[in-house]
Amino acid sequence: MIVEVGAFALILSLILSVLQTGASTLARVRRAPVLAAVGEGAAIAAFFTLAVSFATLIYAFVVSDFSVANVATNSHSAKPLLYRVGGAWGSHEGSMLMWCLALTGFGALLAGYGRGLTAGLKAVAVATQGALGIAFLAYTVFASNPFWRLTDPPVEGRSLNPLLQDPALILHPPFLYVGYVGLSVVFSLAIAALVEGRADAAWARWVRPWTLAAWSALTVGITLGAFWAYYELGWGGWWFWDPVENASFMPWLIATALLHSAVVTERRGALPGWTIFLALGGYTFSMLGAFLVRSGVLTSVHAFAVDPTRGVLLLTILGVTAGLGFALFAWRAPAMARGGMFAPISRESALVLNNILLAAATATVLLGTLYPLIREAMAGEAISVGPPYFNLTFTPLMFILLLLLPAGPLLAWKRADAGAALQRLWVAALLAAMAAVATLALAEPRSLFGAAGLALGVWLIIGSATEVAERIRLFRAPRGEVLRRLGGLPRGTWGMTLAHAGLGVFVLGAVFETTWKAETAEVLAIGQRLEVAGYVVALENVAPVQGPNYEAEQATLRAFAPDGTLACMARPERRLYSAGGQTTSEVAICTRGLSHLYVVLGERRSGADGQPVWLVTGYWNPWALLIFLGPGLMALGGVVSLSDRRLRLAVGRRAAQAQPAGPEPAPKPLGEPA
Amino acid sequence: MTALGRWLVVACAVLCLGAASDPGERLADPAQEARARALFKEVRCLVCQNESIDASNAELAQDLRAIVRQEVAQGRSDVEVRRFLTDRYGEYVLLKPRFSWANAALWLFPLVVVLAGAGLLIGRWRTPEAESDLTGAETDALARLADDPGTDRGSAS
Secondary structure (H helix, E strand, O other), rough: HHHHHHHHHHHHHHHHHHHHHHHHHHHHHHOOOHHHHHHHHHHHHHHHHHHHHHHHOOOOHHHHOOOOOHHHHHHHOOOOOOHHHHOOOOHHHHHHHHHHHHHHHHHHHHHHHHHOOOOHHHHHHHHHHHHHHHHHHHHHHHHHOOOOOOOOOOOOOOOOOOHHHHHHHHHHHHHHHHHHHHHHHHHHHHHHHHOOOOOOOHHHHHHHHHHHHHHHHHHHHHHHHHHHHHHHHOOOOOOOOHHHHHHHHHHHHHHHHHHHHHHHHHHHHHHHOOOOHHHHHHHHHHHHHHHHHHOOOOOOOOOOOHHHHHHHHHHHHHHHHHHHHHHHHHHHHHHOOOOOOOOOOOHHHHHHHHHHHHHHHHHHHHHHHHHHHHHHHHOOOOOOHHHHHHHHHHHHHHHHHHHHEEEEEHHOOOOOOHHHHHOOHHHHHHHHHHHHHHHHHHOOOOHHHHHHHHHHHHHHHHHHHHHHHOOOOOOOOOOHHHHHHHHHOOOHHHHHHHHHHHHHHHHHHHHHHHHHHHEEEEEEEOOOOOEEEEEEEEEEEEEEEEEEEOOOEEEEEEEEOOOHHHHHHHHEEEEOOOOOOEEEEEEEEEOOOOOEEEEEEEEEEEEOOOOOEEEEEEEEEEOHHHHHHHHHHHOOOOOHHEEEEHHHHHHHHHHHHOOOOOOOOOOOOOOOOO | HHHHHHHHHHHHHHHHOOOOOOOOOOOOOOHHHHHHHHOOOOOOOOOOOOEEEEOOOOOHHHHHHHHHHHHHHHOOOHHHHHHHHHHHHOHHHHHOOOOHHHHHHHHHHHHHHHHHHOOOOHHHOOOOOOOOOOOHHHHHHHHHHHHHHHHHOOOOO
């Protein structure tokens, strides 16, 4: 019965979304505030009904109601509570419901908090958000309904893939979906700007907080996914340039570009067309990701819930939504104002350069992901595009971008002095050069890539700090003045500095780990040892362990540091999940400073004398912690920036001030008599 | 097979671990072994979803590793090993697409985007400022926004 309430609430949410779109559209056409209020009310109601619907699905998973097809396929009564709850969004149907929840949730936020937007802009945005909701809700209701019952319920469920039974992977999808779908608000605002013929500074101020929120959530989601791959797949890889990873990375790249171009539009009124283009692109890439991950057109290590027939429907939604959006763009954007001028050396140019490189990086990832399909379709030849391609194309683009990055924030708007900016960076340059020399001298084996990467990381971190030091006049003004300035720095500045420095931290970790990772695999009997990067790992014993829904062999290994002291006790496991008959590996990670000693227990074999032996692999992943810490800092930067007073409070009031009831600017809004 | 089922086959392929570095498979010469390992990362495990033979423990990956190691041990160059593999399995086996006319778009596209972007930027520097179509009141309001001391974001002062 409760499940039927959920199904009913889902349908009701669809109907409310139709009402939302209809009322808000009419409100815009007739300029009727009452209808606008109806549309906003419907948006909020659509979210609450869908929240009820989602709660009932979680309930069905928690009580293991196997008469619901989705629960029977994806859950098991012996699973721990956390993973039964997480199972609600572990399947195709459940994940689409979560997508819809995020869509309506953002619609409700837009309706509830969008008070500062002009009436026309807001009505169109709410209507568009409703339309996006209709597409995915209708898809969920008719093609992917998680509430379908089975006429002949099984006694036990088929369980969630044990690899997915992991805390990071329970949190990964919610963050990712908030990020993907957060970009839908930006899409709706872009449509509204096109319809109203207005994309000025006030509009850009509206775009930024939504983009920041989505970007921060995406950053956390992608990092959680990478972290999960790192410790769960059992060989320490964290990024594979896999189509599914690329699918989440492309919206992130676009959102990053949008954050920067929106600053130009907000501060200087320039590039409105490009900012709108990116705003449309962000959600388009989100939908492309949803399609790629679920349709099975591309082979991937972690494509899940693949279903080609539904893939066609998702492709249709993608094509229609993006097609209409970009058609509107092609029609309306050319008439929009271009905004202020700027000199070749200026903050604007730096941000445009950032956007060019990010756009090229996105294009590279997109083409690399889709090229096998394109060649297959055109020439019937199968080729592969794997990590070596992306390392050769994406990495150089990023290298150039990151090399230029510290100079950007030091340049003035409109016209800047490049020499002065570079002069300020001499400390960063010196430290980076020293890091490179030290690396070449000390690190074994010698690596030019490693030295360059390390210098780049230092350059980014110190370069970002330089900007703050400049603004507080560190070492140049009296202490009191410096502290006063430090306290007066807006959170937006802190956010930017954290994000840029976080990128540097990531670069340090990624380069160090990639370049100086060490690996040793040995077949060990009890009492034998292996050596990796100076660490000695001795196998003490292997004992059976009984988990809630698995049986495991747990090894106990004693790890000694290069100086002979005990580093840690490592207890990797090899688990057998009886429900599905799968084997998984739980690695043991000893954190040593910023580095990881990573121990994996492999299969049991029989040794020469009939005694059991185990394949044990030890990895030394130097500075691996920074790979995940860096993006963490970046996301924190996003959140700090989001908490900036100017974005939180002032947006509404000032935006309203900036748009007094004067004559509408050209081009005329749609539907307005000339 | 259900979608999840397919996932699981892959997962198992990923999880049967430590294969590429298995002491039983290794070459005696460390230099040759290192070269073989580098080559593994460029070779696709054909039956897997999207993995190199370095990461996979599928039976085919094991066979391919044996072939590559054998070729390396016989003193073949990287180019010769790659050709040997593509002759047998087609271009699909290489994770790094060849530089060829058919792949020209793939390799050159990033450069084209950068050049196009740079061209647009230079074009923008050269065209004179368009006339503002804001009303006087709007321009004033925007100026107020920009002059707000709280909104001064890092213009180098």
